[in-house]
Structure formats: structure tokens, C-alpha cells
Amino acid sequence: xxxxxxxxxHIATLRQARNGIEPDLLEGAALVEKAGxxxxxxxxxxxxRHIQEKDIFLLKKNIKTRLNLEMAxxxxxxxxALRLKPRNVCIVPEKRQELTTEGGIDVCSGxxxxxxxxxxxxxxxxxxxxFIDPELRQVRAAGEAGADCVExxxxxxxxxxxxxxxxxxxxxxxxxxxxxxxxxxxxxxxHGLDYRNVIPVAGLPxxxxxxxxxxxxxRAVMTGLGNAVREMKKLIRKANK
Ligand code: PXP
Numbered sequence: 686x687x688x689x690x691x692x693x694x695h696i697a698t699l700r701q702a703r704n705g706i707e708p709d710l711l712e713g714a715a716l717v718e719k720a721g722x723x724x725x726x727x728x729x730x731x732x733x734r735h736i737q738e739k740d741i742f743l744l745k746k747n748i749k750t751r752l753n754l755e756m757a758x759x760x761x762x763x764x765x766a767l768r769l770k771p772r773n774v775c776i777v778p779e780k781r782q783e784l785t786t787e788g789g790i791d792v793c794s795g796x797x798x799x800x801x802x803x804x805x806x807x808x809x810x811x812x813x814x815x816f817i818d819p820e821l822r823q824v825r826a827a828g829e830a831g832a833d834c835v836e837x838x839x840x841x842x843x844x845x846x847x848x849x850x851x852x853x854x855x856x857x858x859x860x861x862x863x864x865x866x867x868x869x870x871x872x873x874x875x876h877g878l879d880y881r882n883v884i885p886v887a888g889l890p891x892x893x894x895x896x897x898x899x900x901x902x903x904r905a906v907m908t909g910l911g912n913a914v915r916e917m918k919k920l921i922r923k924a925n926k
Pocket of ligand 1 (some may be wrong): 874
């Protein structure tokens with residue numbers, strides 16, 4: 686069965702907005718797991734804009750499923766990952782100014798460093814995935830770099846309007862996915878997937894796992910907001926009695 690990893694960075698974004706303790710990341714992770722998610726995904730960014738170092742160690746200790754750490758290949762972060770030893774690592778590109786991970790990592794031009802990081806992580810028995818655009822040359826380079834797994838960037842598919850363009854992007858994903866499996870790597874995908882566009886990607890042959898964050902957290906806000914207001918109203922009314 687195809688698995689779902691839920692990216693909970695946005696819970697930490699909200700918490701960091703007030704430098705506070707609310708919303709609690711571990712409580713969020715527990716709710717996600719209780720609802721059936723197969724894994725918890727977080728991105729420890731170099732600028733620490735949402736997830737903090739202490740979060741990943743607490744998550745590793747407390748979650749019941751498995752931790753998938755998204756990370757750049759900077760030496761500081763690599764050392765943290767080696768200490769943390771999560772079940773999965775997904776290597777992503779990282780730019781300071783970007784809102785989110787905007788494209789896949791260019792394995793072709795960064796192969797030497799990527800290969801070295803993959804080897805060090807695998808030596809710690811961490812399953813390593815490379816987050817790449819659905820290009821055959823990138824899939825081949827991921828295989829040559831020793832990756833266990835490829836996570837195909839679905840951003841281009843998600844950003845194009847439904848119709849001809851979307852079909853073309855889906856076909857690119859299908860071809861890249863096919864080669865990934867032929868080269869003996871596990872096939873994952875993610876980025877920009879939502880409640881309207883997920884089904885065709887989930888239906889790609891041999892898809893193992895989808896990692897989804899933004900749309901799930903956004904849906905949670907909209908489905909939870911009514912209750913949150915009702916709870917507050919109830920408390921306020923008590924003062925008027
Ligand atoms: N996979 C990877 C490697 C990512 O970097 C992200 C975004 O942090 C996601 C999946 C989830 O993307 P989204 O938040 O758009 O669902």
C-alpha cells in the first residue's frame with residue numbers, strides 16, 4: 686500500500702511566529718500518526734526558520750512511526766543527521782531566500798559532494814533519498830551517487846493547470862519513476878500535492894510514498910477553525926454568567 690509521510694514544518698512555523706510553545710510539535714505529530722500517517726517528515730533548514738535542532742531529537746524519541754529528515758548537504762547539517770540517525774534522510778537543495786524547496790537537487794553537477802554525504806549517511810544505516818526533478822539524467826545520477834531512494838519533485842506537475850500541460854508533467858513523472866525502479870531505487874514523490882491533484886501521482890506504478898505538507902496543514906486549519914472558535918466562545922460566555 687502506498688504510504689503517506691506528513692510534513693509538519695508548518696506547525697513549527699506557527700510556533701516560531703510567537704517564539705512560543707504553541708502549537709506543540711509533538712502533539713501535532715501524535716495526531717498525524719493517530720490519523721494513519723506512515724511517517725513524520727521535517728526539514729531542518731540552515732536558517733532554522735521553523736524546525737529547531739531540539740525538535741528533531743524529541744521527534745525521533747517520541748514518534749511511533751519513522752522520522753524522515755529533509756536536509757541540505759551543508760556540513761553542519763550532515764553532522765547533526767549523523768548524530769540523530771533518523772530512519773530516512775531526504776537530501777534537498779536549499780536557498781536562504783526561497784519560500785519552500787523550489788526545485789530538485791542537481792545531482793549531476795553536485796555529484797561528488799552528494800555521493801560523499803550519501804555514503805556517510807548510509808554507513809550509519811540511514812536510508813537516503815534524493816529529491817530531484819523528474820529528469821532521466823537526474824535519476825541516473827541519483828543511482829550513481831548511491832541513493833536508496835528517489836523523491837520526485839511534483840511541483841511542476843502541481844503548478845500547471847489541469848489539462849494537456851498536466852498530462853505532460855505526469856508523463857515526465859511516470860518515465861522518471863519507471864527508471865528509478867529499474868535502477869533498483871525506491872520511488873517517492875512530493876511537493877505541491879493537494880486534495881485535487883494527488884490521485885494521478887498516487888497511481889503511478891510502484892509509487893512507494895508521498896510526502897505532503899502544505900495542503901494537509903491548510904485543510905487542518907479550515908476543518909479545525911470552527912471548533913477552536915466555539916471552544917473560546919464557550920469560555921468567554923462563562924465570565925458573563
Ligand atoms: N518533499 C520535499 C522533499 C519537500 O521539501 C517538501 C516541502 O517541504 C515536501 C515534500 C512537501 O511539500 P508540500 O508542503 O508542498 O506538500
